[in-house]
Structure formats: C-alpha cells, structure tokens
Amino acid sequence: xxxxxxxxxxxxxxxxxxxxxxxxxxxxxxxxxxxxxxxxxxxxxxxxxxxxxxxxxxxxxxxxxxxxxxxxxxxxxxxxxxxxxxxxxxxxxxxxxxxxxxxxxxxxxxxxxxxxxxxxxxxxxxxxxxxxxxxxxxxxxxxxxxxxxxxxxxxxxxxxxxxxxxxxxxxxxxxxxxxxxxxxxxxxxxxxxxxxxxxxxxxxxxxxxxxxxxxxxxxxxxxxxxxxxx
Amino acid sequence: xxxxxxxxxxxxxxxxxxxxxxxxxxxxxxxxxxxxxxxxxxxxxxxxxxxxxxxxxxxxxxxxxxxxxxxxxxxxxxxxxxxxxxxxxxxxxxxxxxxxxxxxxxxxxxxxxxxxxxxxxxxxxxxxxxxxxxxxxxxxxxxxxxxxxxxxxxxxxxxxxxxxxxxxxxxxxxxxxxxxxxxxxxxxxxxxxxxxxxxxxxxxxxxxxxxxxxxxxxxxxxxxxxxxxxxxxxxxxxxxxxxxxxxxxxxxxxx
Ligand SMILES: Nc1ncnc2c1ncn2[C@@H]1O[C@H](COP(=O)(O)OP(=O)(O)O)[C@@H](O)[C@H]1O
Ligand SMILES: [Mg+2]
Numbered sequence: 001x002x003x004x005x006x007x008x009x010x011x012x013x014x015x016x017x018x019x020x021x022x023x024x025x026x027x028x029x030x031x032x033x034x035x036x037x038x039x040x041x042x043x044x045x046x047x048x049x050x051x052x053x054x055x056x057x058x059x060x061x062x063x064x065x066x067x068x069x070x071x072x073x074x075x076x077x078x079x080x081x082x083x084x085x086x087x088x089x090x091x092x093x094x095x096x097x098x099x100x101x102x103x104x105x106x107x108x109x110x111x112x113x114x115x116x117x118x119x120x121x122x123x124x125x126x127x128x129x130x131x132x133x134x135x136x137x138x139x140x141x142x143x144x145x146x147x148x149x150x151x152x153x154x155x156x157x158x159x160x161x162x163x164x165x166x167x168x169x170x171x172x173x174x175x176x177x178x179x180x181x182x183x184x185x186x187x188x189x190x191x192x193x194x195x196x197x198x199x200x201x202x203x204x205x206x207x208x209x210x211x212x213x214x215x216x217x218x219x220x221x222x223x224x225x226x227x228x229x230x
Numbered sequence: 231x232x233x234x235x236x237x238x239x240x241x242x243x244x245x246x247x248x249x250x251x252x253x254x255x256x257x258x259x260x261x262x263x264x265x266x267x268x269x270x271x272x273x274x275x276x277x278x279x280x281x282x283x284x285x286x287x288x289x290x291x292x293x294x295x296x297x298x299x300x301x302x303x304x305x306x307x308x309x310x311x312x313x314x315x316x317x318x319x320x321x322x323x324x325x326x327x328x329x330x331x332x333x334x335x336x337x338x339x340x341x342x343x344x345x346x347x348x349x350x351x352x353x354x355x356x357x358x359x360x361x362x363x364x365x366x367x368x369x370x371x372x373x374x375x376x377x378x379x380x381x382x383x384x385x386x387x388x389x390x391x392x393x394x395x396x397x398x399x400x401x402x403x404x405x406x407x408x409x410x411x412x413x414x415x416x417x418x419x420x421x422x423x424x425x426x427x428x429x430x431x432x433x434x435x436x437x438x439x440x441x442x443x444x445x446x447x448x449x450x451x452x453x454x455x456x457x458x459x460x461x462x463x464x465x466x467x468x469x470x471x472x473x474x475x476x477x478x479x480x481x482x483x484x485x
Contacts, residue, residue: 129324136280136318137338137395138310147337151328229377230327 007190007199014186015206018172021104021182025168028108033115041120058113064174066110071102071178096181103175107168114164122157123149126230152230162218166211183207232294233258233430234399239288241274248274249285250454256399256432261425263441263462264434266451267477272434275451276401279432280318281308292398317397321404323384325376325391332372335359335391342395355394362390366420382413386420393424400424402433418444438478442466450474 039051058066126149134144176185187203190196234256241249248271256262264272278285281298284305290298290312297312325334336355343349350358363369366386376384385405392400402421406414418440424431425444435441441448441462448465450458450473458471469475 127322127324129320129322130326132282133320133324133326135282135313136316137391138314139338139341143341147341148326155328228327228375 007196007202010186010189011183011199011203011206014181014183014203017100017180018169018175018182019210021100021107021172021175021180022169024104025107025111025172026165028104029111029115032108032112033119036112036116037119037123040116041123055113055116058110059117063106063110063171064177067103067106067174067178070106071099099178099180100175103178103180107171107175111164111168115161118157118160118164119153121160122153125156126152151225155225155228155230158218158222158225162214165218166214169210169214170207231258232256233260233292235289235291236279237289237291239275239278239285239290241271241278241283241285248454249278252288252451252454252456254449254456256430259428259430260446261429261431261433261444262447262449263445264432264449264451265436265438265441265465265477266457270451271454272451273403276318276403276432276434279399279401280316281313282318284308314395315398317392317395317400319385319388319392319400319402319405321407323376323381323388323408325384325387327376330373330375331363331368331379331387332356332359334376334387335362335394338391339394359390359394362393363387365423366390367416380413381409382416385409385417389417389420389424393429399430399432402431402435404434404436406435406437438466450477452477 036051036055040048040055042048042051130148130152131144134148139147172182173184175182176188179185183203183206184200187200190199232255234254236252236254239249239252239254240247252271252275254262264275266272274283277283279290285298285300287300287302287304288298289296289300292312292315297315298306298308300306326337329337336352336359339350339355339358340352343351343355360369360372363372366389368383368386368390371379371383371387376387379387389400389405405421406417409417414437418437421431421433422444433441433445443462445462448460448462449456450465450469450471452473458465458469458474465474466478469478
C-alpha cells in the first residue's frame with residue numbers, strides 16, 4: 001500500500017512536469033509557428049529561403065538530437081569558442097530549471113516548425129475567390145485575413161493540429177534524456193532502482209487518460225465549427 | 231451622362247497580351263453585355279475594372295474622374311473610393327462560408343462604418359440588408375449559412391452583397407455559368423429587376439437570349455479587342471464582323 005502511494009505520488013509529480021512542458025511548449029510554439037509560417041510565405045526571397053531551411057532542419061532531424069543540441073551547445077560554445085564567457089551565466093549551470101528550459105526551447109522551436117507547415121497548408125487551401133471577394137467589397141488586406149480567412153483556416157487545421165498536439169504530450173518523454181524528471185523518468189527510476197516494471201504501465205495510463213481528454217476536447221472544437229462548410 | 235470611360239486598356243500576363251487596347255464607355259443606367267468565345271479576355275477586362283488585376287496601361291474614368299491611369303511600367307495605387315465605384319459578382323459566388331446570409335451582406339458596410347464619426351449604424355445597415363434580401367427574394371434565408379443554399383440562391387445573395395456598397399457600376403462575370411439550368415432563371419430575373427431599377431451594369435454572359443433582351447448595348451470581344459459593338463438587334467440580328475458571325479452561328483445553340 002505504501003508502495004502504491006509512493007509510485008502514484010512520484011509519477012504524479014512527473015506527470016505535472018510533463019504537463020508543464022506540454023503547456024509551455026504550446027504557448028510558445030503556436031505563435032512562433034505563425035511567425036515561421038509568415039516567414040516561409042514571405043515574398044522576400046532570402047527570408048523565405050532561410051526560414052524554409054530552418055523548418056527543413058527542424059523537421060528533418062530527430063527531436064532528441066535537438067534536445068541534446070540545445071542542452072550542450074552553449075556549454076560547448078563556452079568551452080571552445082568563447083572561453084572567457086562570463087561564468088556567472090545562469091542558463092548553463094546544469095540545475096533542474098536550466099535542463100527544463102533547454103528541453104522547453106528545443107520542443108518549442110521543433111513544434112513551431114511543424115505548426116508553421118500546418119498553418120501554411122491551411123492558409124494556402126483557402127480559395128483565391130475569398131480574398132478577391134473581400135477586396136472587391138473594399139476590405140483591407142488585414143480585414144480580409146482576420147475577418148474572412150482566419151476562421152476558415154482554423155477550421156481546416158484543427159484535425160492536423162490535434163494530431164500534433166497529441167504527439168507532443170507523448171514526446172515530452174524525450175526530456176528524460178537530459179534528466180528532466182518527467183513521467184517516464186520517474187517510472188524508469190522504479191524499474192532501475194526497485195526492479196519494478198508495473199509503474200511504467202501506470203505511466204502509460206496517465207498518457208492514455210490525458211490523450212483521451214484531448215481527443216474529446218478537439219472533437220468538441222470541431223463540432224463547434226461544424227455549422228459551416230469551407 | 232457618361233458614367234464610365236475606359237481608354238486603351240492593355241493587360242499582359244508574362245509575354246501574352248490578353249487585352250490589346252480596349253476602349254469602352256457606358257451611360258448611367260445603361261446595361262452592357264459582353265459576349266465572345268472563351269479566352270477572348272472578357273474576364274480579364276472585368277478584373278482590370280475591379281482592380282483584381284492591374285492593367286499595364288490605359289485609363290479608367292468614372293463620372294468624369296480618372297480613377298486609374300497607368301503608363302507602361304507603372305503600377306498605380308487604387309483608392310478605396312475607386313475600388314468601391316465597381317462591384318463584381320463572380321461566377322463562383324464566393325460567399326463567406328462562416329457568415330450567415332445577412333452577415334455576408336453586413337460585413338463590409340459594418341467594417342466601413344466602424345470608427346467613422348457619423349457613419350451608418352449597425353441597425354441602419356441591417357435594415358438595408360433586409361430590404362435588399364427582400365428584393366432578391368431571400369428574406370426568409372437571412373439566418374441560413376451559404377452551405378444551406380442552392381447555387382441560384384447563393385448567387386442572389388452575392389448580388390445583394392455587392393449592392394450593399396452601392397457601386398456605380400455592377401459587373402457580372404458569367405453569373406449563371408456554374409448553375410444548373412433550372413436555376414439560371416431566378417438569377418437572370420434578379421438582374422433584370424436591377425435594370426428596371428436603373429442600375430448600371432456590365433454583364434459577361436453566354437446566355438444569348440438573355441443578353442439580347444436585357445441589354446441596351448452588346449459588345450463582342452475576341453482576342454483581346456472589341457470586335458463589334460452595337461444594339462442587341464444590330465449585333466445579334468445583323469452582325470458585321472466575320473468573327474461575330476462565326477461565333478453567333480456556332481454559339482447560339484450550344485453555349
Ligand atoms: N492570371 C493569368 N495568368 C496567365 N494567363 C492568364 C491569366 N488570366 C487569364 N489568362 C489568359 O488570358 C486569356 C484571356 O482569358 P480570360 O480573360 O479569362 O478570357 P474569357 O473570360 O473571355 O474566357 C486566356 O488565354 C487566359 O489563358
Ligand atoms: Mg471568363
């Protein structure tokens with residue numbers, strides 16, 4: 001019984017870390033993705049090419065690698081490139097919060113890249129006639145985007161976005177590779193320290209329940225926008 | 231009084247010249263039909279008038295005021311007033327799917343009135359929208375969404391939406407071409423009622439019979455120029471140009 005309580009409280013703490021990472025990643029990646037999307041769609045060629053390159057690298061390499069890169073790169077810079085760098089720099093002192101921030105940064109830019117491609121697909125799928133009808137009715141470009149296009153884009157991107165967001169909650173497990181004590185990290189501790197397997201399955205249950213909730217939430221959202229076809 | 235004068239309008243896409251110097255003028259209250267086989271530049275002409283394309287060169291004069299004037303290599307800005315002198319009804323309706331019928335009509339006037347002292351109030355806009363819906367026979371559909379309407383009904387909403395901004399000249403680009411044949415009548419009836427109300431209109435159409443009875447003047451366009459122009463009786467009854475004759479003899483039955 002005591003063991004049960006210990007497992008659940010440890011896993012619960014790990015899950016809270018995972019949720020925190022999940023929520024903060026979304027808060028950062030959703031707007032950052034929009035910025036990346038506008039950059040890749042920019043008419044200014046150097047900007048669009050550069051941002052397409054970034055998106056390609058972020059989507060084309062493993063997230064785990066990016067977590068490592070963000071975590072170790074500043075340290076390596078300090079070691080080789082800029083040894084006289086102020087040692088008081090807090091963001092690479094290997095405390096829990098710096099490891100968490102490194103994971104968060106890696107997650108946010110990686111997911112922003114995926115989101116930006118989803119946004120771009122959504123924006124490009126809106127028929128040209130919607131923009132033209134807006135222009136002919138005297139709307140400004142900004143009004144056309146916010147009053148006509150945006151909601152249609154949102155409706156179209158909800159299914160792919162919900163897919164990515166469900167993937168994100170499971171991807172938070174990757175943070176355990178730089179010792180962020182999230183759910184899987186805690187469950188693994190029980191395995192390696194106490195020789196217990198079942199806490200891993202309990203951890204799986206946590207994800208499953210949360211994904212279930214997300215699925216219901218996105219289902220409702222989709223239903224809410226069901227009143228029109230676009 | 232001349233409400234519209236177009237002088238030597240030219241438009242190129244890349245190397246292909248699509249409008250090769252079009253001159254056109256229109257009296258207030260006049261209804262002009264533009265006919266011609268596809269690829270002749272009819273849509274491009276309407277799009278240049280509505281500034282969806284910028285003509286490479288030429289002039290557009292509305293009510294004696296030059297609203298667009300381009301020389302080779304220039305790309306003039308278009309003022310909001312110039313934009314709103316023209317209205318355009320598209321072949322594909324292009325209603326805004328997330329807005330109800332009445333919201334489709336009210337959106338642009340509401341955005342225009344917003345933040346302007348002495349502008350129209352929302353209630354006034356709604357009253358105008360309701361009376362226009364009545365005119366196109368859709369007062370009962372005010373709260374429906376576009377996806378719930380037939381093509382003919384959607385096109386009538388699109389006409390009412392364009393009228394909300396009271397354009398000087400209302401343009402139609404094949405307004406019935408994407409409708410089932412049994413639905414074209416309701417749209418053509420609305421257009422005819424607009425003529426009776428004195429609206430100035432330019433209609434690109436393949437409905438030859440309709441063009442013949444609704445128009446004051448007919449223009450036949452081919453290969454980016456106006457090939458022939460006259461009253462419906464002149465153009466349909468006694469065409470002078472060989473191209474017009476060929477088009478009409480093939481086109482009358484088929485299109
Ligand atoms: N955006 C465009 N880019 C390139 N060519 C175009 C474009 N729009 C129209 N064209 C060409 O211009 C010509 C005239 O087209 P259009 O004005 O649509 O004629 P119509 O409406 O009389 O059928 C066609 O050959 C068409 O392929
Ligand atoms: Mg056309």
